Amino acid sequence: MATLRLLLTVAGLVSAASDVSWQSLQEGLTAWEAFGFDTSFSYSVTRDNRSLFQYPASHDPTTLAWSDGAVQIFIAGAKSDLLRNVTVPVVMAIFKGKDPSLTTGEKSVSRDELLEEGGGVTLPALLAARGVSPQHPQPGWPLIQRALDLWAAMGWDKSFTFNVGTRNGTVFTYTKGTTDMNRRLPGASLSKWPATLTIAGLVADGTMSFDDKANKYLDWWSKDPSDPRSNITLRHLLTFQSGYTSDPRVLCQYNPFANFLKCAETLYKSAKISSPPGKTWSYISIHLQLAAAMAVSASGLAPDVIFQRYLYQPLGMNGTSWFPKKNPMMAAGIVTTGADFEKMLNKMLSYEFLGQKVLSEMEEDWSAPVSPCGDGWFGHYGMGHWFDCMGYGSGQAKGSSAQLSQWCADEKIQAGPGAFGFFPLIDRKRGYYMQIVLKEDSKCRSEIPEYLRILAKPLVDAILEKRSATERELFEGRGALILREVYDIYKSLPPRCWPLGEQIQI
Numbered sequence: 001m002a003t004l005r006l007l008l009t010v011a012g013l014v015s016a017a018s019d020v021s022w023q024s025l026q027e028g029l030t031a032w033e034a035f036g037f038d039t040s041f042s043y044s045v046t047r048d049n050r051s052l053f054q055y056p057a058s059h060d061p062t063t064l065a066w067s068d069g070a071v072q073i074f075i076a077g078a079k080s081d082l083l084r085n086v087t088v089p090v091v092m093a094i095f096k097g098k099d100p101s102l103t104t105g106e107k108s109v110s111r112d113e114l115l116e117e118g119g120g121v122t123l124p125a126l127l128a129a130r131g132v133s134p135q136h137p138q139p140g141w142p143l144i145q146r147a148l149d150l151w152a153a154m155g156w157d158k159s160f161t162f163n164v165g166t167r168n169g170t171v172f173t174y175t176k177g178t179t180d181m182n183r184r185l186p187g188a189s190l191s192k193w194p195a196t197l198t199i200a201g202l203v204a205d206g207t208m209s210f211d212d213k214a215n216k217y218l219d220w221w222s223k224d225p226s227d228p229r230s231n232i233t234l235r236h237l238l239t240f241q242s243g244y245t246s247d248p249r250v251l252c253q254y255n256p257f258a259n260f261l262k263c264a265e266t267l268y269k270s271a272k273i274s275s276p277p278g279k280t281w282s283y284i285s286i287h288l289q290l291a292a293a294m295a296v297s298a299s300g301l302a303p304d305v306i307f308q309r310y311l312y313q314p315l316g317m318n319g320t321s322w323f324p325k326k327n328p329m330m331a332a333g334i335v336t337t338g339a340d341f342e343k344m345l346n347k348m349l350s351y352e353f354l355g356q357k358v359l360s361e362m363e364e365d366w367s368a369p370v371s372p373c374g375d376g377w378f379g380h381y382g383m384g385h386w387f388d389c390m391g392y393g394s395g396q397a398k399g400s401s402a403q404l405s406q407w408c409a410d411e412k413i414q415a416g417p418g419a420f421g422f423f424p425l426i427d428r429k430r431g432y433y434m435q436i437v438l439k440e441d442s443k444c445r446s447e448i449p450e451y452l453r454i455l456a457k458p459l460v461d462a463i464l465e466k467r468s469a470t471e472r473e474l475f476e477g478r479g480a481l482i483l484r485e486v487y488d489i490y491k492s493l494p495p496r497c498w499p500l501g502e503q504i505q506i
Contacts, residue, residue: 024094024101024487025094025100025483026053026057028484038079038083041075041078043075044073045071045072045073045074045091047071048070073087082121082125086120088117090483093114100114101484103393103394103395110395112405113395116475119482119483122475122479123455123459123479124474127147127150140463141174144174144460148174149176151452156445156452159176161174162434163338163342163434164460165346167346179438181338184319184337185420187418188332188334188420188442191322191334193384194336196291199238199306200238201311203234204355208298210234212233212294214234214237215230217297217298220269228276229243231276236278237287240283240284241279242286242287242290244272244274247285259327260292280371280372281372282372287331288331288384303322315347320335320336321334322335338437349433361383362383362384363428365382365404366382367380373403376400377390386416387413387414388413388414389411392405407478413426413427413429417450420441421450422438430461432464436449443497444497445492448492448493451481458478461477
């Protein structure tokens with residue numbers, strides 16, 4: 001392709017002596033070339049005939065200064081306009097004094113801002129960049145299948161299953177490698193959603209109420225009105241707003257033979273509360289351990305029996321268990337299969353499991369009024385799962401305390417991923433569930449499935465609505481990766497993520 005010369009008028013955007021970082025552009029272009037989207041290309045930025053940035057670099061481009069004037073971008077050797085589209089919004093953000101590599105702080109740039117300027121790569125564009133035609137004589141799922149083939153071929157995820165279904169059951173399932181729907185996988189924080197649903201089963205049958213205080217069932221829990229712990233309810237625990245902000249380390253947690261309630265009491269007595277309940281949100285494990293203690297005491301049933309009665313049996317989840325059996329880690333101990341999780345998602349979608357009243361209450365954005373109200377990336381929080389809004393805090397001064405965009409608030413997507421990358425979600429607006437089933441090493445590739453979720457979901461929306469999706473519609477559905485996310489994938493792969501990463505068996 002001939003050299004592209006692009007003139008940008010940016011006078012007045014920055015002061016004459018502004019210092020800015022080109023790190024994000026340098027990193028992004030490094031990843032772009034490493035993945036083969038474009039190879040043997042050059043990229044330069046000049047102002048008043050003075051070089052500001054060059055790739056490949058002939059000098060260190062980390063920090064430079066310039067005076068106001070017209071900026072020119074030269075791109076030579078790119079196969080298409082995709083590189084220009086993805087990078088120009090990054091350059092413009094830099095000239096506004098921002099650092100597009102940052103996701104928090106005053107100089108950060110939101111993914112929505114970059115996508116609104118066209119600064120992203122969609123799944124069809126990704127295919128085209130790697131020389132795979134996104135077109136197919138059969139509309140719909142063949143496009144997803146081609147994308148999953150490429151995803152695996154590039155090593156972004158090696159062994160996984162992509163599964164979509166509606167109230168009527170499975171619509172699409174495609175497996176790469178050995179991780180099929182029946183392989184038992186540890187889930188880490190994948191546990192939180194089904195564990196919370198199990199406890200909510202005691203609300204659905206009238207044994208407990210979300211607004212019951214913990215001290216109603218646990219005789220060792222404070223009833224002193226001057227102690228803020230006396231006001232903690234089941235709702236506070238399930239929404240992670242109890243006021244606890246760190247997990248204490250107690251030995252009985254690691255003892256598979258410990259008495260569950262006695263260990264929960266030790267946990268309670270060791271933990272320090274940081275604020276009154278309902279004032280702050282914290283993604284830690286103690287909430288579910290204490291909520292389960294309420295359920296055990298209220299029902300008189302052992303934890304494994306509660307799982308059997310309120311989760312496994314009503315859903316037919318025959319391949320799921322929690323460890324340790326007698327003293328389970330409620331927030332992280334699940335071992336499950338894609339097939340079992342599909343049963344759960346399907347019966348939740350139809351409200352056959354727990355019912356619409358209980359599930360609708362669980363699926364509210366409960367953390368919106370508090371601060372922080374999420375992690376700045378996955379979204380806000382419902383009960384035991386995310387009120388999904390990928391990247392919501394990026395570019396926001398409030399970061400993890402930022403409100404959701406109106407788009408995310410309207411979408412109301414419910415999601416419950418875990419540290420190993422297994423990513424399930426429910427889209428009630430369109431009436432389907434979707435899951436990426438896998439177990440990655442926690443030190444390598446562990447962030448990448450969420451990017452597949454970002455890219456694939458708007459295409460799944462279109463397929464199930466029996467329409468084709470234009471590039472514009474994919475951007476409107478937030479279905480594109482920005483340059484720093486391409487680099488994040490690059491640095492999350494072996495050998496960069498972990499010196500021993502190549503030896504890991506996925």
